[in-house]
Amino acid sequence: MAKLTKAEVIDAVAADAQVTKADAEKVVNAFFETVLAAAKKGDDVGWPTIGTFKVTKRAARTGRNPRTGEPVKVAASTSLKLQPSAGVRTELNPKRKK
Secondary structure, three states: OOOOOHHHHHHHHHHHHOOOHHHHHHHHHHHHHHHHHHHHOOOOEEEOOOEEEEEEEEOOEEEEOOOOOOEEEEOOEEEEEEEEOHHHHHHHOOOOOO
16 A cells, blocks of 8 residues: 655646646645644534545543553544545445445
8 A cells, every 4th residue: 555645646736737736736735724724723624525524532531551551641632534425435445335
């Protein structure tokens, strides 16, 4: 399984949109800055053909140090996850029954 780098994504966007790499990078950066700004406010961001970027909150909890087994306090945190749309799930699982 390969991982696309930011440069590879920018190259692909520039080629698909027939724009310069610099313009493609500005647009991609602006998109993710917009998503992050919305997430900081606690808002979800929906993109119908892809899915919804959702803000998730994790409560504080007690974990365990894997080396010593000692209890460790884990602070509460906020995260962002992508909930894929039905279309994405279908594209990724074409043989799955509908």
